[in-house]
Amino acid sequence: MSKPLSFQDVIMRLQAFWAERGCIIWQPYYTQVGAGTGNPATFLRVLGPEPWSVAYVEPSVRPDDGRYGDNPNRMQVHYQFQVILKPDPGNPQEIYLDSLAAIGIDRREHDIRFVEDNWESPALGAWGLGWEVWLDGQEITQFTYFQQAGGQVLNPNSVEITYGLERIVLALQGVDSVWEIEWGNDFKYGDALLQSEIEHCRYYFEVANVDALRKVFDIYEGESLSALAQEPPLVLPSYDYVLKCSHLFNVLDTRGAIGVVERANYFKRMQSLAAKVAAAYAEQRKRLEYPLLPPDWHVDEETGALTVAQPELPEVLTGKYPTQPAPFVLEIGVEELPAADLDAAIAELDELAPALLGRARLTYDSVVVAGTPRRLLVYVEGLAPQQPSEEVVVKGPPARIAFDAKGKPTGAAEGFARKNGLTAAQLERREMDGGEYAVAVVRNEGRPTPEVLMELLPSLVAAIKFDKSMRWNFAGISFSRPVRWLLALYDKAVVPFDYGGMRAGRTTRGARLEGSPQVEVKDTEGYFAALDRFGIIADKYARRETIAGQIAALAKEAKGTLKQDDALLEEVTNLVEQPTALLGHFEEEFLALPGPVLTTVMKKHQRYFAVENKKGELLPVFIAVRNGDDEHLDSVRSGNEHVIRARFSDARFFYNEDIQHKLADYLSKLKTLTFQEQLGSYYDKSVRLESLAGRIGGLLGLADAELDTAIRAARLAKADLATHMVVEMTSLQGVMGREYALRSGETAAVAQAIAEHYQPKSAGDALPESGPGIAIALADRLDSLVGLLAVGMAPTGSADPFGLRRAASGIMQILLGHRISLDLRQLIGWVAETQEVEVSAEAQAAALEFIAGRLRVTLKETTRHDVVEAALGALAYDPYRASVHAGQLAQQVERAGWPPILDAYARCVRITRSQETEFKLKPDAFKEPVETALVEAVRKAEKSIGGEPDVDQFVSVFAPLAAPIAAFFAPAAEGGVMVMDKDKAVRANRLALLQRIVKLGEGVADFSQLEGF
């Protein structure tokens, strides 16, 4: 084997590679940027219509990635190789894979994967869809189709390829740490950079002067704005300062000086700057009349829309189509779909494909939908060769209008006939809809299936919708990821439909491992044979079972059992089309880390399965699933082992840093972590939680010991936010709190409550179990809700930066799940008292309404709209009871006996609701029998109804009143009385009686919301 390339060799090879492919070779920017994207050669050049292809190295400065040189591949500076291709060349993934070959990475010997990773830079107002590229589990490249930058929608889109040079060279040279990499001429990476790394970490984490650098941020923001305020604006100088601000922010952040809300503010400032710069740049290019625009590209002067002449597709050539029912297969070839999008697409096609065939009047035996990350399949068995013919009768004008006295068609008839492609003479008269009409009997000849499909298949592809979709080329279509080929075979023949500038054919592509070779297939059978040949398991369920079998076997091989994780299995199934599981090992020493840390790292970062022994303890192994066959598996394994080692060593770095202090020690650090500017720091929040948890615990009836636990846990609940581990992996908040609490000598109950207070994290998640946990969970969410609403931070549209909807949902879930009835108005009042800001009555009401809103949404999923409103109308302040009442009411309203009850109650309500006086009942003053009977019945009901009756109680109490009420309201002839009697006293007494009846239902539900009220 020849000596692997050095770091500098790799750079020079990549430069040469991309220069040969038409790129400009650019240089790193002269100010610190977090990524090559920040270089104006990317951020600005991707804007506007002009093409641009560029490649360059960028030393990317990310202070908070610093690990004092202790981590084998995580550093505060790493080197990116950045490529921008604008527009999309059509095969950027393949070019990219060729570039890997150019630096000695043979895809046959590795597991190269495109793993969903949607890129977003809030500071730059930019986002795109794409992937991380994994080399044996190691992220080596970020591959993104830019959709937006500086707040501007991009057209054309740019492909951004960002190589992580160190990781690539690590793999190439097979060394264990970036510091061991040969930079060039036998000189090591560590010789060049290790000392700098250590020192910069110390500077960023320990030394940087926070107050002074904040000032510089302000000054530089001012410089950026003043450069933009020139006429014309100075775009590039302004942008330099945006980058400088961004770096300063990163330094401040790394020093731990910036809280969540303050961070949001800084981001807003940077985003606003970036957007202004982007807009000014776009304007400038327009003013310069787009000097780089190719002659055949045209920008509309008014709309700014770009038109690019597209190559004509060849003439449609059809072959010989089946004349008997035959199989049909559609393959939509894509770049790697995200796991969730693959599921969504399969589900949609499951509905769309049969519906389409139905609409097309095409018969078939069965439809099967399948898919892998690279392809979506619709397979139709026994598809009829053509539509059946049909006769359609179209109703025309009435016969008396269509025909004159002599039976001759009038002008109206002629017009109608013409509209239906007939002559007036061809019209018929028919009796229908109770009259005689002129009708056109239109015969639709059944068209051949291929013709129909050519018309309809484009709409089938277009109809597949995704949560997030993207554009990539001039065809203007959008999809989850770029569609790169279409195959449509009706038995042996192509159905050459056009979509997005492509034409369907008989060419599929093989597996990534093989270089995705184009394969022409003879027929549908040949198509499936081709997939088989590549080991591609197109059916998701079959694939899942294959994987499940493989990983279970490997777990056994490792003398353990799989740590079951269905969600992970589902995801992994969607990440491969040619699955081969492999077992990897890591050093036992890492087992000293808390289990959740290890599994979080394995799952979230690597999609590895964990293996445990019978005691439920983790074993020092992992199972990865390769997308490819089992050749060179050792090389893939060793790569993956390298990666997990680096990941774990990263986690250990945080852990060891963290346990230098007791959990309580982190409280003071919370003072520098702003929760929200007006609402103070997380420390302030902790203080509030401590007091609220006690009061809420009391309300929940906790015992004294539990109350103590709640108070202590509330104090510590947020402390882990200041630990390195949680700063790094937010999903471990609470989990680390528990872990560190135990290590710090807190009681198990306190530790549990700390962990639980984040639950439920989402709908369906586990609820806090312990009383203290519940108390803090409620306190925390109410505190956020009330405080943030009071300072005007209500979520808008889809934006809910503080997760208030989730907070409200959580409150609701806890109360409902634990059947806790309480008056939220009281709690909100308490919370309001503790806030740093004044919380008005309106704000409190808004908070209540906000929670009720979540409850409303939830209840309506299962319950009739009017019923939900009725329950909430009475009990919005007590979600649990509201839900109980809604449930009962929903059943009651379906009962046969319900209408009279509702009617009786409604009559009482309707006649009394305009009265402003509450009348006094004088039972003895009643004279009429219907009156006395009703008084008697009401008294009885009042006696039997309890303090807070639920719906069922109410109904059972009220049901006997229905008859007396009906009698009371009956016409005078039938013994009824007139409530609005002329005699004022009589009238008052009757109203008093009805008011008493209405009172029976108060607090049960707002029956007036019900249909039929």
Place this chain on the structure above:
Amino acid sequence: MSKPLSFQDVIMRLQAFWAERGCIIWQPYYTQVGAGTGNPATFLRVLGPEPWSVAYVEPSVRPDDGRYGDNPNRMQVHYQFQVILKPDPGNPQEIYLDSLAAIGIDRREHDIRFVEDNWESPALGAWGLGWEVWLDGQEITQFTYFQQAGGQVLNPNSVEITYGLERIVLALQGVDSVWEIEWGNDFKYGDALLQSEIEHCRYYFEVANVDALRKVFDIYEGESLSALAQEPPLVLPSYDYVLKCSHLFNVLDTRGAIGVVERANYFKRMQSLAAKVAAAYAEQRKRLEYPLLPPDWHVDEETGALTVAQPELPEVLTGKYPTQPAPFVLEIGVEELPAADLDAAIAELDELAPALLGRARLTYDSVVVAGTPRRLLVYVEGLAPQQPSEEVVVKGPPARIAFDAKGKPTGAAEGFARKNGLTAAQLERREMDGGEYAVAVVRNEGRPTPEVLMELLPSLVAAIKFDKSMRWNFAGISFSRPVRWLLALYDKAVVPFDYGGMRAGRTTRGARLEGSPQVEVKDTEGYFAALDRFGIIADKYARRETIAGQIAALAKEAKGTLKQDDALLEEVTNLVEQPTALLGHFEEEFLALPGPVLTTVMKKHQRYFAVENKKGELLPVFIAVRNGDDEHLDSVRSGNEHVIRARFSDARFFYNEDIQHKLADYLSKLKTLTFQEQLGSYYDKSVRLESLAGRIGGLLGLADAELDTAIRAARLAKADLATHMVVEMTSLQGVMGREYALRSGETAAVAQAIAEHYQPKSAGDALPESGPGIAIALADRLDSLVGLLAVGMAPTGSADPFGLRRAASGIMQILLGHRISLDLRQLIGWVAETQEVEVSAEAQAAALEFIAGRLRVTLKETTRHDVVEAALGALAYDPYRASVHAGQLAQQVERAGWPPILDAYARCVRITRSQETEFKLKPDAFKEPVETALVEAVRKAEKSIGGEPDVDQFVSVFAPLAAPIAAFFAPAAEGGVMVMDKDKAVRANRLALLQRIVKLGEGVADFSQLEGF
């Protein structure tokens, strides 16, 4: 011809070239640096003993080089390609020239020159010696041997090669402007960078917020220091901030916000930071035990001295040497010597070589010294083949001690004999020095010439001293530039002496144009034949005449005459060894610029000769002198024409900017230009000059109109300092002032006075001619002198940052040149009154003494020491009269009649100078004839002497007194009198008479300073 390389191709080729030669390929730094030197890969790595070879691109940000994109090759950002070779590989120039070949620059087709350029970065505390490399007159590379960085002496030294990529590619692609360069793949440099250039210029020159950025400078300086204050110091983070400070300073400077003294302060701050960082880095590498040190390099732990084993030189092999007188030639082969150093070396060798041969007792016919930038030659005709033998008689102990009574040698004799390499028996007795002694007659056999030369030649080379010399390799020797070969031939035979790790041989090197090929020569004749073959004219005088002839002919060809410039001719003669003059043209439009601007640019920047027509107007041509033959002269010419076009267009940019405003408008800008912190701005100085010029003009007796001129001109004298042109080319100060004054409608007299006030710029320079010019010139210099001395800024040793010595000289030259007699004490008093600070009497006296000091130096060049002191003793306050008196006195003291005159006067002085009383003369009281005769003579003298007699007047008046004085002092026997008579009255009267005589000479000279007084 194939397509020339693109900009990116050049970069990639250079990367590959240097990577193959063992360099690490590095990346640009992530913060704005003014040059690749700022990258820590240079600034820090050149420190300490570890080797380091690196190459990288560096976008170099120099705000004040911005020209709004108007200049064809001057921009606020340009791209450098930086190479560091540590240690010197021995042939860095040749490797460099190979690298040019690698990017398509054939040295045969161009004029590639190494032109002295000593690099210094005060901000980085760094300096080195080296060259600009010129490609057809265009500077394309900076080539430097680093001597010091961060205030540390470097060992080993580093070779720094900094390519100016744009200029190289301009030449390669043959385009007219950097913006037209093809960057790569048909994409133009201007497409990438022109807009950014324009905008950044606007930002730097017009928009940057000065106050805010000053604050950032302070903050960043603080960050730098606080990073260094850590234990151990954080070197690299600290250094990042040094660079950021440096860039901020550049921005402030470009905004014109920094005055001269403030600049000095900023530099001091940056230099101090850089020195601290450098020291900390050196310390750190030591602590890390120099990880990159090769195993055979050794650093002494205590002294830090580096020892590197050097390859042994081969055994000395001598050939057959002449036995008859024969020619000898020594060639010291060097990298290009600076012009002045070549002169100095020739002058030194002219003395050293004969002296050495004399010391060596070697006879010869003649010695000729010659030299070119690449070689120093000593040619000896008829050098004897060996020393003559000689007998030396060494005197020993007296015979009576050396020999015992029996005549046998004693122990003393034996010791003496041994010391002289004889036996006691060989001692002789000789009469000498008035006694008999034992003597050793030692016979020194004449040694062969080659043997003697091998011993002595190293000391000859070592004895050549330069103003600035440098080290370059481990031999530790120093020279003006590296010595790369030694040739020493005695007729046909090599004299293989060793120096600086080299051994002299028979190999010389050919011309640069030919690649400096090594040429072995057979004998001295062959050596000169080789030089001839390469067209190398070794003799400086012959070369000068050749050039003079060529350029005169070309001037004629251009239908003009050469604008004579002897200094330039001298310099050019020393820049080439193979001269070929060529005529180039430039656009006539540039002739619209003032002549001095054009000639300054041509001479100072390009060493071009100017050509003028009969009216003395410049023609649009220039004459350059190529180092090489006349092949491909067109390509060289076209390159040179390109360069001068860019230079002129640069000058035009300044000029056009400047003439947007009247000269007087620049006055207010002077307020921001600090003259000296305590002495205020240049505006303040202008105000002072205005008032002083009036008073001094009055003193000089200017007419009213002249006075008005002087006052107006004084006000405007400094205004041009704020213009772009003068900021850029300081040597044009005054010249531009005149030009702009005329354009602004000032009178010709005012304009002239402005220009003149800077004269004389040096000894021998023209003096101001007009009265106003003289007045301002004096005022300006006195103002600087008095003010700066008052605030303690007297020059020290060789450091005279404010040029006070030159100012004092100027005052003296003007007064002497224009024969102006005035009392400087009065002027100094006036100047003192106008200063912002108080000027003490001592400071005023110091100022006077400072000027007198310059006068003393000047007078002593031609005049006897005692005479000068005598003149200054009386007239230091009036330099003109002092010089006149010194001149006259110098003649008088040489006259035969002088001694009696001096003696007579001296007797009078000596006897009276201890008297504190001035006695009253009573003439009638004298009795003795010698008394009355003397009184009579004195009366006569007093009558004929004028108010301020000069020396001649004094002598002619005093001469007749000599005889009566002699008679007066004669012994009583001869009729003389005793001055100190017992009678008090007699004594007093005699003393009074003598005091009157002494008075005659007061203010003429301090005769007591004279020898023989």
